[in-house]
Amino acid sequence: MPVPPFTAVVDTLPETVPFVGPEAIERKTGIKTRARIGANESVFGPSPKALQAIRDNADTVWSYGDPENYELQHALAAKFGVSPEEITIGEGIDGLMSWVVRLFIAPGDKVVMAAGGYPTFIYHVSGYGGELHYVPYMRDHEDPIALASKAREVGAKMVYLANPDNPMGTWWPAETIQAFIDAVPEDCVIVLDEAYGECAPDGTMPAIDTSRANVLRMRTFSKAYGLAGMRCGYAIGNARLTRAFNRIRNHFGVTRLTQAAALAALQDEEHLNWALASIDASRERLYAIAKDNGLEPIPSATNFVTIDCMRDGAFAKAVLDALAEQGVFIRKPGSPGHDRCIRVSCGPEREMDIFAQALPLALKQAQGVA
């Protein structure tokens, strides 16, 4: 029987959901999640003003959102001192990543990133048939200069760097990132993922320069702003790049509720500062919990802490599984060299207490298994 053929690229792709969510774990094990500290969502929650904006706009859900995201785009432009057309808004950084890959990558085009870097980027590049070239991490940091050299060496059309990084939480100062930008060939698009930029120390993000024809800075309302479920991110860059998204983006992808919530969150700096201070305190708590248990926390500029479990990947996986059995949802990096670690998101005292209480038993159980 003839069947409708997929495209040549899609034909080769695996049919997987790359992220196993806590909901799937609950369905599978029947164990209720007590602490949801695995996906780097902000357990501290969004601005109360964003929640009020969602309530105030609930009656408008019969209508599509503004396809131009006008108000949010203009508010972001004012905040960053760029022109509105130098901002594009989409369904989270993940959504924007799909569009930027579609804009530039045809089957066989070369793309450079760190081996073990953000998996969603790999997912999108593979989805358009791009050819990935990987550069190893350097002592748990993405290696900016090696990424730039590799981009030059293979003639890459795109290079990806997250600063601060996920899954390791490490970061580089602005000067290093600027040197990276300067070293990448001008015809190679730089996707600079700053999903955790707000959480990082001052001096981490280079000045925004939209005159560079090849740089896109990606930011999100999902992490520090606490709106992961609303799906809203934005890219800042040269107008030739940001305007190009209009050729292919999903114009009604950002809902009216999302637009209202993001705008309110952006205007509530007091809440953002409170969330950032809370993240800071939680990071310190996670460092202490790790050390109390003989593990080595990796210093982080994000809203999570990656913890070296000091043994192999099987051991770290056993720790993660044993925590899941106690209803504690965390994640871990999967790539060789990083898989010795677990990754724990920041959260309020309640979640930190649950983690602190569950970890010793999980380590004991893991020692029996792996």
Ligand SMILES: *Cc1c(COP(=O)(O)O)cnc(C)c1O
């Ligand atoms: C969480 C995360 C994202 C996803 O952000 P969304 O705006 O929710 O799509 C992108 N990049 C990195 C590095 C992340 O950790």
